[in-house]
Amino acid sequence: MFSLTELLSASTHPGYSRPCGFPALLLTAFLFCRIIKTVVKTFKYFFGVRFEVKGLENFEVEGPAIIVSNHQSILDMMGLMEVLPDDCVQVGKKELMYAGTVGLIIYLGGVIFINRKSTTSAKMVMAEVAKTMAADKVKVWVYPEGTRNCTGDLLPFKKGAFHLAVQAQVPVIPVVYSSFTTFYNPKKNLFTSGKIKVEVLPAIETKGLTSGDVSDLTDRCFRTMRETLFRLSGCPSEAKDSS
Numbered sequence: 001m002f003s004l005t006e007l008l009s010a011s012t013h014p015g016y017s018r019p020c021g022f023p024a025l026l027l028t029a030f031l032f033c034r035i036i037k038t039v040v041k042t043f044k045y046f047f048g049v050r051f052e053v054k055g056l057e058n059f060e061v062e063g064p065a066i067i068v069s070n071h072q073s074i075l076d077m078m079g080l081m082e083v084l085p086d087d088c089v090q091v092g093k094k095e096l097m098y099a100g101t102v103g104l105i106i107y108l109g110g111v112i113f114i115n116r117k118s119t120t121s122a123k124m125v126m127a128e129v130a131k132t133m134a135a136d137k138v139k140v141w142v143y144p145e146g147t148r149n150c151t152g153d154l155l156p157f158k159k160g161a162f163h164l165a166v167q168a169q170v171p172v173i174p175v176v177y178s179s180f181t182t183f184y185n186p187k188k189n190l191f192t193s194g195k196i197k198v199e200v201l202p203a204i205e206t207k208g209l210t211s212g213d214v215s216d217l218t219d220r221c222f223r224t225m226r227e228t229l230f231r232l233s234g235c236p237s238e239a240k241d242s243s
């Protein structure tokens, strides 16, 4: 069985697994993340973006968990760093790894790369993560929409994050960022100053759930997050429609 540390390298070089090295790479990743966090947390002052965070105490679950959140744009990287727990890695698309310096930074930051075009290989990587995340005591951050989406609503969720939670029998913690639509133009990548509300919701337990329950778990999370998104973005009527 791979440790997450090995997996981080295995996902980059298929067939190659690091001889030992635990926990060097994972600890390097956590250290690196702290540096990135410190640097990126200063960006908001230059960009004129403010964050209002609620519910941070919901991250204080004992041990590993899956964190799921909505993904609107590159601005989320700033929002991510506002709340990211210290013992957390993210799932990202493989293409990011090849993005030069940025790729190197996020590789060292411990991102688990998946190939979105191959469900089979993505599932294999995530099944390994499920096996090792408990041993490595890490939280894993997944964007269940699977892509950026700045429409003010959520895309239907992919199920990978929820399979992962059920396989590892760890709780799901939803995090919702209010809509950027009022101050951000994704096509031109332009934004004016604005406030982003962030809410960490209470953990949803998965103990005792099996793969047959994944669809329900996905739906439940989706509905809760959609209601929260509309509430935080100030459109309560739509929230009522969805429930």
Ligand SMILES: CCCCCCCC/C=C\CCCCCCCC(=O)SCCNC(=O)CCNC(=O)[C@H](O)C(C)(C)COP(=O)(O)OP(=O)(O)OC[C@H]1O[C@@H](n2cnc3c(N)ncnc32)[C@H](O)[C@@H]1OP(=O)(O)O
Pocket (backbone or CB within 6 Å): 036, 040, 043, 071, 074, 075, 077, 078, 090, 091, 092, 093, 096, 105, 106, 109, 111, 114, 115, 116, 119, 122, 123, 126, 127, 142, 143, 144, 145, 146, 147, 148, 157, 158, 159, 160, 161, 163, 164
């Ligand atoms: C200006 C500031 C700058 C600051 C800079 C800061 C520095 C930052 C530093 C460091 C931070 C780095 C941050 C990186 C961020 C990266 C973000 C991204 O890249 S987001 C894109 C990638 N993420 C995903 O795609 C999500 C994960 N995706 C999934 O989980 C999918 O489910 C996936 C890929 C596994 C499969 O996707 P499918 O498109 O095939 O769709 P499905 O419906 O989910 O699955 C198909 C069938 O397979 C089953 N299935 C899925 N996963 C399974 C599993 N694990 N086991 C068993 N069955 C599974 C499902 O149940 C479904 O079957 P049935 O329809 O229900 O019958």
Ligand SMILES: CCCCCCCCCCCCCCCC(=O)OC[C@@H](O)COP(=O)(O)O
Pocket (backbone or CB within 6 Å): 035, 036, 039, 040, 071, 073, 074, 077, 093, 096, 102, 105, 106, 146, 147, 148, 149
């Ligand atoms: C140590 C010094 C730290 C300096 C920090 C600056 C480093 C810049 C790193 C930028 C990290 C960029 C991460 C990109 C995340 C992102 O937003 O990717 C898009 C995917 O999700 C979804 O892809 P798509 O399907 O194309 O929408």
